[in-house]
Amino acid sequence: EIVLTQSPATLSLSPGERATLSCRASQSVGIYVAWYQQKPGQAPRLLIFDASDRATGIPARFSGSGSGTDFTLTISSLEPEDFAVYYCHQRSIRPPAFGQGTRVE
């Protein structure tokens, strides 16, 4: 079973700053990592799939990178609506698994 470890647990930043979120897998998952954003009281929303492809309608300030065991979500310049919890997810090896989340505050 794959374990995804996200760091940091909390990221304290201001609007306009750059956010860098990390996700490390316990074994190689290729490029099959996605990133989700969740705001309070809302369902998660897909941001990035296959490590670096933006989902439909996702702004260009969101970018993903990585392969194998190390993945990164970057928000180039934080907008007020970007303060949320972010989860990585792997679909390479069953069972699918989420990381524990990073809160951007």
Place this chain on the structure above:
Amino acid sequence: EVQLLDSGGGLVQPGGSLRLSCAASGFTFSSYAMSWVRQAPGKGLEWVSSISGRGVNANYADSVKGRFTITRDNSKSILFLQMDSLRTEDTAVYYCAKELRGDYVDWGRGTLVTVSS
């Protein structure tokens, strides 16, 4: 526009049963695998179960295997999750999600299941 309307949550005693539903619209339901993902209060996301487009293949998390059953009615575009032998640790918001190659591209709003005596 894709819409997923999950329902059926509520308060149930430990050992009890509940059936969740997810009514889908805005896409060809039978062409997509569907999943249930849950989130315990204040906690992260946990995959629960998935079912293939035609309903032939189903998979479960170890934590629910043997207690939960995922099914679908493609004629009515509805996804189900039958939950039996419920435990307090099953308390969570349950989301249905439309899959594309294993990624969850669309989500319902969630339905809260509370297991408590």
